Amino acid sequence: MTADNGEILVVEGLHVAYGESKVLFDAHLSVRRGQLVTCVGRNGAGKTTLLRTIAGFLRPTSGSIVFNGTNLIALRPYQIARMGLKYVPQDKRVFSDLTVRENLELASHASGDYNWEPVFAHFPRLKQLLDRKGGYLSGGERQMLMIGRALLGRPSLLLIDEPTEGLAPSLVGHLQEVLKELRKTTTLVIVEQNLPLVSAISDKIYAVREGHIVAEISDPEAIRANVCERYL
Amino acid sequence: MLKSALRWWSGILAAFLVVAVLRLVMPLPFANEIVIFSIYVMGHNFLLGRVGFISFGQPAYLGVGAYATAFYLFYFGYNPYAGILLGLLAGLLVTLLIGPLFVRLRSDYFALVNLALAVIMYYLMEKVLAGITHGDNGLWFLARMTPTPVLDLTNPSQFFLFTFFLALLLWGFYKYLDETIYGACCLATKVNEDKLQFLGYSNFRIRWLAFIIANTTTALAGSLYAVYFGFVSPEITSPHRAADPVVVTILGGVGTLYGPLVGAIAYTGMKDVLSRVIVNWEFFVGFLLVLIMLAGEKGIWGTLEPLLRRPLPMRRPLPAAENRR
Numbered sequence: 001m002t003a004d005n006g007e008i009l010v011v012e013g014l015h016v017a018y019g020e021s022k023v024l025f026d027a028h029l030s031v032r033r034g035q036l037v038t039c040v041g042r043n044g045a046g047k048t049t050l051l052r053t054i055a056g057f058l059r060p061t062s063g064s065i066v067f068n069g070t071n072l073i074a075l076r077p078y079q080i081a082r083m084g085l086k087y088v089p090q091d092k093r094v095f096s097d098l099t100v101r102e103n104l105e106l107a108s109h110a111s112g113d114y115n116w117e118p119v120f121a122h123f124p125r126l127k128q129l130l131d132r133k134g135g136y137l138s139g140g141e142r143q144m145l146m147i148g149r150a151l152l153g154r155p156s157l158l159l160i161d162e163p164t165e166g167l168a169p170s171l172v173g174h175l176q177e178v179l180k181e182l183r184k185t186t187t188l189v190i191v192e193q194n195l196p197l198v199s200a201i202s203d204k205i206y207a208v209r210e211g212h213i214v215a216e217i218s219d220p221e222a223i224r225a226n227v228c229e230r231y232l
Numbered sequence: 233m234l235k236s237a238l239r240w241w242s243g244i245l246a247a248f249l250v251v252a253v254l255r256l257v258m259p260l261p262f263a264n265e266i267v268i269f270s271i272y273v274m275g276h277n278f279l280l281g282r283v284g285f286i287s288f289g290q291p292a293y294l295g296v297g298a299y300a301t302a303f304y305l306f307y308f309g310y311n312p313y314a315g316i317l318l319g320l321l322a323g324l325l326v327t328l329l330i331g332p333l334f335v336r337l338r339s340d341y342f343a344l345v346n347l348a349l350a351v352i353m354y355y356l357m358e359k360v361l362a363g364i365t366h367g368d369n370g371l372w373f374l375a376r377m378t379p380t381p382v383l384d385l386t387n388p389s390q391f392f393l394f395t396f397f398l399a400l401l402l403w404g405f406y407k408y409l410d411e412t413i414y415g416a417c418c419l420a421t422k423v424n425e426d427k428l429q430f431l432g433y434s435n436f437r438i439r440w441l442a443f444i445i446a447n448t449t450t451a452l453a454g455s456l457y458a459v460y461f462g463f464v465s466p467e468i469t470s471p472h473r474a475a476d477p478v479v480v481t482i483l484g485g486v487g488t489l490y491g492p493l494v495g496a497i498a499y500t501g502m503k504d505v506l507s508r509v510i511v512n513w514e515f516f517v518g519f520l521l522v523l524i525m526l527a528g529e530k531g532i533w534g535t536l537e538p539l540l541r542r543p544l545p546m547r548r549p550l551p552a553a554e555n556r557r
Contacts, residue, residue, distance in 0.1 A: 057426065081432035088430070095420040095427065102416045109413040110432040149431065 006032045008157055008187050009054070009085075014063030016046075016053050023049050025211045027063070031157070031204075036183040038198045039191045040228050041208035047191040048090060050208065051159045054189075055087035056080040067157065081110070086150040090161035090191075092142045094149075096135030100126055103134055103145055104152065111153025119148040122178045140171040147178070151186075158182070161191045176201060199226045207231035244403045247490050251396065254497070260388050262504060264460055266496045267395045272453035273484070273492035274402055275446035276477040281487020282415065283442045284422035285339050288474040289346025292353040293447040295469030297323045297454030299357065299365065302464035305373040307364075312377050312385040316455040323451020327444040335439035350471045358466040365466065374462025385459055395456055399493075402449060407489055409445070418442055450477075482521060485531030494533040 009031040016024035024046045031037045039047045052058045054065055056077035065072040067085050081087070095103055104126075108114045120127045123144040129137065137145065143163060150158055163179070164172045172194065179201050182188060192198050198205060205228045207215040215231040217223055255263045272294060279285045300322030301315035309315065334345055357365045365371065383390045409415045417438045420428045425435045458464045476499075484495025499517065506513035524531055 055430070057429075076434070077426070077429035078432050078434045081430055086430065089427070093424060093427065095416075095423050097419050097423060098416055105413060106416050106420060106428075106433075107431050153432075 008033045008068060009189070010064075010066045011050075011054065012064050012066075014050070014053065014065065015061045016049050016058055017061050022061075023211050024053070024060075027213050029206060029213065031187060031189055033156075033187055034183065035203040036179065036188045036190065036201055037204045037206065038202040039189070039206045039208055040193065040195065040198055040232065042193075042232055045208040046211040047208050048161055049211075051087065051161050051189070051191055052089075055085065055159055057087075084153070084156040086153075086155040086158050088146045088150050088158065088160040088163070090165065092139055092146065092166075094134035094137065094142050094145050096133065099131050099133050100137070100145055101130040103149055104130075107149040107152040113153045116152070119151055122151070122181060123148050140167050143167065143171075143175070151182075155186060157187045157189065159189045162193065163190065164192065164194050164197060172197065195226055195229055198228065199223055240407075241404070243489065244400065244407060247403070247493055248396065248400055251493070255392065260392060262500065264388065264392050264395065266493075266500050267392065267399050268453055268456045268460065269480070269500055270493045270496035271395070271399050271402060271456065272450060273477050273480045273496055274399075274406060275449035275453070277481045277484070277487065277492045278406060278409075278449070279442060279446040280478075280481055281491070282410075282418040282422060283439055283446075285335075285439070285442075286343045286478060287346040288343050288471075288478065289348070289350040290447075290450050290477040291469045291471065291474055292346065292350040293323060293326070293450040294454035294457070295350075295353050295357060295466075296326050297451030298458040298464045298468050299454075300451075301455040301458040302371045302373065303364070305376055305458070306371040310376055310378040311380060312459045313380055315377075315459055316385075316452070319455025319458065320448060320452050323448040323454070324444065326451070327447045331440045331443040332436075335436060335443050347471060347474055350469060350474050353469040354466055354471055357469055368465060370463055370465030370467075372463050377459070377462060388460075391460055395460075398452075398456075403489065410489070414438070414441070479517060479521060482524065482529070482531055483517075485534035485537075486529070488531065488533045488537070491531055491533045494536075495531065498532055 007030050009029070011027055011029040014024060014027040015022065027046075027050060029037075029050070039050060041047050049058065053060050054072070056072060056075055056079070060073065067080070067083065070083065072080055072085075077087075095106070098106070104116055104119070108116070125141065126144055126148055129141060134142065134145065147160065147163070163175055167175065176197055179188065179190070183201075202223055203218070205215075205217040205223055206213050207217070207228050209231060215228065217228055251263070251267065272290070275293070276287060276290050279287055297319035301319035304318045305312065305315045330349075334342060337345060358367055377386050379386050383394045385391050385394060417428065417433055421435050421438050428435055428438070454468065457468065480495035480499045481491065482495075483498055484491030484493070502517055502520075503513060506516055510516075527535065
């Protein structure tokens with residue numbers, strides 16, 4: 001199995017289970033370089049499971065995940081991260097005992113990228129918070145830090161789980177602009193429930209329902225028309 | 233440059249100034265015990281405070297260092313420096329070998345598997361290897377050790393100076409670790425191991441290195457005990473004393489730089505003073521621990537530090553001052 005036609009990520013026939021309980025059935029997904037792909041679905045549909053499996057935190061029962069021509073099955077999460085596939089989880093928990101500076105230093109050291117200017121260009125607020133401990137950041141600031149951390153090392157694919165969940169509307173607007181900017185330099189796969197945001201930024205949408213990918217929408221008109229809502 | 237170096241060392245030097253002053257008023261054996269005990273606890277303090285691993289098996293590593301030193305000084309050589317070096321190397325070797333097995337475990341299982349190791353070690357030294365360890369009679373080598381140049385380790389006063397400077401160096405080392413990326417990684421793995429992997433770090437390697445550093449420090453303390461007493465018996469690895477480093481770590485203040493020293497002074501002091509009056513002195517240590525836990529788990533140093541800083545506030549950067557405007 002190879003990634004063709006400029007595809008950076010190809011997921012085929014992915015089955016995932018938590019013990020006896022199956023949560024993802026025969027999932028197929030393909031992402032081309034430079035695309036912003038969104039997975040939408042109700043709570044418990046299997047979206048986060050899909051991202052966590054791609055990032056290496058869950059071992060699928062069957063199927064394949066090919067990133068940049070390499071099968072990720074059996075690789076550990078830190079090995080996948082080093083290949084340039086970064087995951088920003090949903091829970092917005094940063095290292096609370098470490099300052100923003102230390103959080104960024106950790107990411108810099110792991111990736112060898114010590115240029116923080118692109119991060120500050122997207123999130124200037126972080127520059128003002130460098131000496132504040134992660135535990136004292138607001139939800140929005142934590143989200144900025146987590147995405148900023150993941151950006152160091154210039155990942156070729158960024159998986160972001162529910163980036164706008166629980167954020168104030170003004171921050172959601174800012175994040176939308178940031179995501180639009182990011183797609184110019186990296187490929188993004190986002191899990192999101194904010195459908196207006198999804199329709200405004202996505203190149204392709206996958207609708208997930210009860211563990212199945214029930215629709216793949218790549219027609220720009222259909223995306224703008226919020227067609228994905230029908231499948232939820 | 234000199235100013236920043238002095239600032240960096242000032243806290244450590246202040247702590248040791250306290251020990252040096254105490255040395256003038258307290259008996260030499262008490263001073264020696266405190267310094268060695270604080271080295272013993274430093275390892276566990278690092279494991280628990282930085283990586284989040286509690287261990288009830290520290291006597292096993294203490295025993296590795298002590299017996300390696302004892303075997304050398306009883307059977308082969310006479311130089312205590314060489315004995316201490318061998319104890320250190322033995323600790324390094326053992327932790328290198330068993331570390332990969334232990335650090336994969338969750339913290340609770342890690343605590344228990346270490347306790348099991350201490351039990352195994354105790355019976356190995358008491359029964360199985362009694363032919364070479366002399367069982368409960370132990371190995372006596374005080375008279376075999378020869379005086380050493382520079383600092384004569386067979387002289388208790390000079391031995392105190394040696395352990396004192398060794399502890400000072402170790403404090404500097406642990407303080408340095410705290411300020412490195414590796415120190416940040418340790419704290420991060422304690423808080424959330426998954427998230428560290430998102431960034432591309434292997435938790436296993438971070439924990440293994442922490443295990444090696446911490447328990448080699450413990451083995452070094454074992455070697456120092458061996459040379460100081462000139463005697464080692466299986467009692468040093470006894471699981472009955474497995475809680476000691478845990479208690480002293482919590483008593484002093486988990487993860488704090490001065491916690492091991494403060495805890496060692498408090499614990500040894502209580503043992504020394506209270507045991508003259510009351511047989512079951514551990515009752516008071518237990519009572520104090522309950523109070524510390526109820527007061528917020530900060531330990532003695534964790535509670536005292538803010539009070540000591542108050543009269544002389546430290547300069548701190550004002551984060552996000554703009555936000556508050």
